[in-house]
Amino acid sequence: MPGFEIFGDEERKEVQDVLDTGVLFRYGFDQARKGNWKAKTFETELAERMDVRHCHLCSSGTAALSIALAACGVGAGDEVIIPPFTFVATMEAVLHAGAIPVFAEIDETLCLNPEAVDPAITSRTKAVLPVHMCGSMARIDEIKDLCERKGLILIEDACQSFGATFKGKGLGSFGQMGCFSFDPVKTITCGEGGAIITDNDQLYRTADAYADHGHDHIGNDRGLEDHLFLGNNYRISELNAAVGLAQLRKLDFILEKQRAHKQVLKEALGNTPEITFREIPDENGDSATFLSFFLPNKSRARQVAKDLARAGVDGCFYWFDNKWHYIRQWDHLKELKTPARPFARLLDHCPDYWSVKLPESDRIMSRTISMLIKVSWTHEDLSERIKKIISVL
Ligand SMILES: *Cc1c(COP(=O)(O)O)cnc(C)c1O
Secondary structure (H helix, E strand, O other): OOHHHHOOHHHHHHHHHHHHHOOOOOOOOOOOOOOOOHHHHHHHHHHHHHOOOEEEEEOOHHHHHHHHHHHOOOOOOOEEEEOOEOOOHHHHHHHHOOOEEEEOOEOOOOOEOHHHHHHHOOOOEEEEOOEOOOOOOOOHHHHHHHHHHHOOEEEEEOOOOOOOEEOOEEOOOOOOEEEEEOOOOOOOOOOOOEEEEEOOHHHHHHHHHHOEOOEOOOOOOHHHOOEOOOOOEOOOOHHHHHHHHHHHOOHHHHHHHHHHHHHHHHHHHOOOOOOEEOOOOOHHHOOOOEEEEEOOOHHHHHHHHHHHHHOOOOOEEOOOOOOOOEHHHOHHHHOOOOOOOOHHHHOOOOOOHHHOOOHHHHHHHOOEEEEEOOOOOOHHHHHHHHHHHHHHO
16 A cells, blocks of 8 residues: 555645645635546546446545445444444444344455345345455355345445455445545555445435535635535545656556566465465456465464564554454443444444354454555565565465
8 A cells, every 4th residue: 555655746746836826725715726636537537437327526534435435325323334344434334323233244345245244234234335445356146235225225335445446346336335444554545535336326426515514616706605514524625636647657557567567476376385375356356455365363363473573574464463453352332432422322223242152254354364466576575575575484
């Protein structure tokens, strides 16, 4: 996830355009901004790239999730099926919407297992929110089919898989809405930022207004614009959007480098008897931000993760022990620990997350290690790295 690796003159130029006008706000100031519409331009280029009708840029990936849930009408008491392997933001966004995260097992794609979704559906289920983890994809065609059959909303969290595709179609464009993040460790970054994409005109209008206090964005006097409903402030600034725009134009370069580097690593490790690779439903669409693989069991995986760190192989993640990406370590969720009373507490069927059992996800995650793929590696860096990894294994 290396946007930060290639920050350069292109980003500086876009930011300078904004600084030269002093207009840091994405709306209005038509004269003063001298034709600079960084957020708008980013949205147009991103929608084109994803082959969807609309994109709305916002302040973070977490904001994108909140906007998507609100726009899709997911609210108080609705259940949303999510995987237990994701960044905490996914379940936080669902809870803060007043909705209830319901966890279903992942499979060896490291993403939501479509077969586990069906049994998790209840009369309260409103949406399914798969997360395309670590640069690659869920079996999104099967999940989409299921949602259509059951009349459920599909929202994709593609924050970690920007630029990845399934059978040529961009991740994030399968459901009613897709969410991206451009935070500092994502494929492209603008410091802090996010986006939603959608093909649905009405959902877009709702999202666009919700992210800006309900503004309908009609006319050229902000004070006289109508409020469609109560909203929030999830706006991005022109400075952040400017950086993002330059980064977006580097996406193909980033993907090409990552894929080439991943290929070399994968070939070098392919004969290691102890490891098997993560299942990728469409190898050609992998954004290749990570190489993820399985060890035979938990104790061996823990040991290898430690040994890799000791050998100086940086950027390796053992998610099973990580506090932020797997439900096992989310005691704050299990205690529903929030500064103020969460909506879920008002329900007579308030969920008990201590009792959630996900043996299949535990079995998979306890054996998984992911390695970050960098854009800036040289041939020497790569062979050094391979030597170290082989010695550990
Ligand atoms: C990064 C991330 C988010 C949140 O994005 P931010 O821009 O950091 O708010 C949400 N979901 C997943 C899977 C992520 O990796």
